[in-house]
Amino acid sequence: MEQKVEKIVSWLRIQVEQANVEGLLVGVSGGIDSAVVANLIKQACPEHSLGVIMPCKSQSSDQDHAQKVIDVCGIESITVDLTETHEVMFSTIKQQLKNQDSFNEEQAKLADANLRARLRMSTLYTVATNHKYLVVGTDNAAEWYTGYFTKFGDGGVDLVPLVHLTKGEVREMAEYLGVPHEVVHKQPSAGLWEGQTDENEMGTSYEMIDKYLKGEEIPEEDKKIIDAMHKKSAHKRQLPPSPPQ
Incomplete structure (x- = not known):
């Protein structure tokens, strides 16, 4: 694990140098993946790394966990509360759709959640531009393969330093790096709505996805779910398509 950490930290430093920027930042959600990335960028750029906490109708425990991650790893941080921004923007859009009689109640929950993720992305790039930093992502191999992330969110x-690590490997790295126990062992959640968890939404577990990615046998039902998610989310891992010349 020490070698894995050193390899990623060295790679991050090379990216900073090649991009001719000053440092790195990450959105710290209170979850395990962003906690690991916060530690990695702090090691890569001790004086030029930043954790950004962005509550948006979030559970208070998530913000508490995010702050604890910041305190333990010693990274500089700022907090930008997006709750009001999201409320104004989403309610304005929703009202216009209702005026056109085209508002879809069934899709509203997803649209709401995706807007939160995209507001956070916009916030990170605004802060990153101010500091001349790169925005570092938190997606692990399981999330990348299944497309369990918001496009342009x-x-x-x-940069995606964890994209080759399974969820289990991320957990091992978190323990090695000294991420707080309650963050390492909390139920994975994007915090998009009350009671939301990753595994309930996906219909399978990270354990099953990790096994699948490592070529191990898993129940056929889980395999079908994972294959379907991978196929459906292919567009998220590609550049926007264009017509042939």
């Missing part, structure tokens, strides 16, 4: 980043 938490998927809108400059």
Whole structure:
């Protein structure tokens, strides 16, 4: 694990140098993936790294966990509360759709959640531009393969240092780095709505996805879910298509 950490930290430093920027930042959600990235960028750029906490109708425990991650790893931080911004923007859009009689109640929950992720992305890039930093993503191998991220939201980043690590490997790295126990062992959640968890939404578990990615046998039902998610989310891992010349 020490070698894995050193390899990622070295790679991050090279990215900073090649991009001719000053440092790195990450959105710290209170979850395990962003906690690991916060530690990694702090090691890569001790004097030029930043954690950004962005509550948006979030559970108070998430913000508490995010702050604890910041305190333990010693990274500089700022907090930008997006609750009011989101409320104004989403309610304005929703009202216009209702005026056109085209508002879809069934899709509203997803649209609401995706807007939160995209507001966070916009916030990170605004702060990053101010500091001349790169935005570092938190997606692990399981999330990347299944497309469990918002396109141009938490998927809108400059670097993805965890993309080759399974969720289990991220957890091992978190323990090695000294991430707070309650963050390491909390139920994975994007915090998009009350009671939301990653595994309930996906219909399978990170354990099953990790096994699948490592080529191990898993129940056929889980395999079908994972294959379907991968196929459906292919567009998220590609550049926007264009017509042939």
